[in-house]
Amino acid sequence: MTQLTRPHSPPSKPRLYRTLQCPHAQRVAWALRSLGIDHEIVEIDLANKPEWYPEVNPRATVPALELPDGKVLIESSEIVYYLEEAYGSGLEGKSLLSKGPVRALSNSHHDLYICGQGFSSAYGAFVRNTDRTKKDEIHTQLLSALKDLINTFPATGLPSKLAIIHIFPHLWRLNVVGPYWRGLDIPKNKDFQPYWNLVEAASKDEGFLKTRPEEEDTIKAYGKWYKERI
Ligand SMILES: N[C@@H](CCC(=O)N[C@@H](CS)C(=O)NCC(=O)O)C(=O)O
Numbered sequence: 001m002t003q004l005t006r007p008h009s010p011p012s013k014p015r016l017y018r019t020l021q022c023p024h025a026q027r028v029a030w031a032l033r034s035l036g037i038d039h040e041i042v043e044i045d046l047a048n049k050p051e052w053y054p055e056v057n058p059r060a061t062v063p064a065l066e067l068p069d070g071k072v073l074i075e076s077s078e079i080v081y082y083l084e085e086a087y088g089s090g091l092e093g094k095s096l097l098s099k100g101p102v103r104a105l106s107n108s109h110h111d112l113y114i115c116g117q118g119f120s121s122a123y124g125a126f127v128r129n130t131d132r133t134k135k136d137e138i139h140t141q142l143l144s145a146l147k148d149l150i151n152t153f154p155a156t157g158l159p160s161k162l163a164i165i166h167i168f169p170h171l172w173r174l175n176v177v178g179p180y181w182r183g184l185d186i187p188k189n190k191d192f193q194p195y196w197n198l199v200e201a202a203s204k205d206e207g208f209l210k211t212r213p214e215e216e217d218t219i220k221a222y223g224k225w226y227k228e229r230i
Contacts, residue, residue, distance in 0.1 A: 006052035007042055010070040014039040017056060017064040019046050020213045021221045023169035024076035025063035030165050031080045033207035035087045035094050077113070080165060096162035111152040112163045119145045119167075123174065126182065132230050139184055146171075146186070150194040158194075158201055168202045169212075173222070175199065176215050181226035 007015065016032065016039055018025035032039045044053060044062050057064035057074050065073045065082075073079045080096075088095040122145035129138045149167065153159050178184035186192055202208050213221075 004050065006050070006055065009056075009066065010068050011040060011066055012068060014068070015042060015066040016040070017042045017044050017053070017062055017066070019044050019062045021218060022046075022062050023173055026169040026211050027076045027165050028063045028065060028079045028083075029211040030169070030205075030207045031083045031096065033210060034096060034161060034165070034205075035083055037083065037087050077166060080162065084162060096165065097160050109160070109163055109166075112149070112159060112167065115145075115149045115152050116167055119149050119170075121145075123170070126178075126184070127225050129182075130228050130230055135182070135230060139182070142184070143186070143192075146195060147191060150192070150198070153194045153198075158198060164198065164202055164205075168198065168208065171195070171198070172202070172208075172212065173218060176218050177222040177226065180219050181222065181229055183230065 014032065014037060016025070016028055018029060018041060020026075020043065029041065044050065046062065049060055054060045056066060056072055059074060061074065063074070063076055063079065065079050067073070073082055084096050089097070122142045126138050126142045129135065158164065174184075175186065178186075186195060188196065
């Protein structure tokens with residue numbers, strides 16, 4: 001339920017302005033939970049934005065994180081990095097970074113980030129296409145971008161929690177809405193095994209489960225962008 005009046009500022013603990021359906025906002029909600037940071041959540045209805053919301057975030061997008069010192073952070077990746085630096089690194093058992101050589105880890109995050117952007121453009125084309133004659137070609141491009149993304153995972157297994165929080169909210173939504181709106185099936189073969197390993201691990205993660213919307217609501221909400229089933 002969207003808050004009608006602007007909550008008192010500054011908050012006494014970090015306050016996340018989010019929309020449950022938004023994958024970018026889920027990154028922040030998931031990171032807050034994973035790091036055990038006490039926080040509050042204010043739900044923003046993007047279809048009916050409260051008049052006061054641009055005072056919090058002049059871009060009027062979600063997520064935004066308002067801190068007790070009055071600062072407001074926007075851009076989900078930056079917020080997650082901030083949370084890891086401010087609350088995670090150094091606290092026993094709470095960091096979102098896997099243990100291991102720091103340099104190798106930062107390289108793998110960088111690659112994930114870059115490929116994530118490549119993935120975004122294939123995903124955009126996939127969402128926009130309602131032409132059945134182009135369906136196969138567009139699916140092939142999307143699956144190839146997904147393969148590039150999962151090929152950046154470490155050979156030994158899954159990427160760090162930081163990287164998973166960065167990519168999985170989007171990948172989960174693709175796996176929920178893609179089959180319904182576009183008849184997409186992500187192959188269950190060896191090429192896509194890292195993807196299925198990720199799905200299996202992340203789907204059991206408490207922070208993920210507590211911050212995701214219901215599948216049926218997501219399918220419905222994404223109709224706004226997918227428009228028609230093909
Ligand atoms: N790059 C931003 C993207 C945020 C974003 O695009 N959020 C969407 C919702 S998922 C939004 O607020 N859109 C504004 C609107 O629909 O009016 C981030 O990662 O935080």
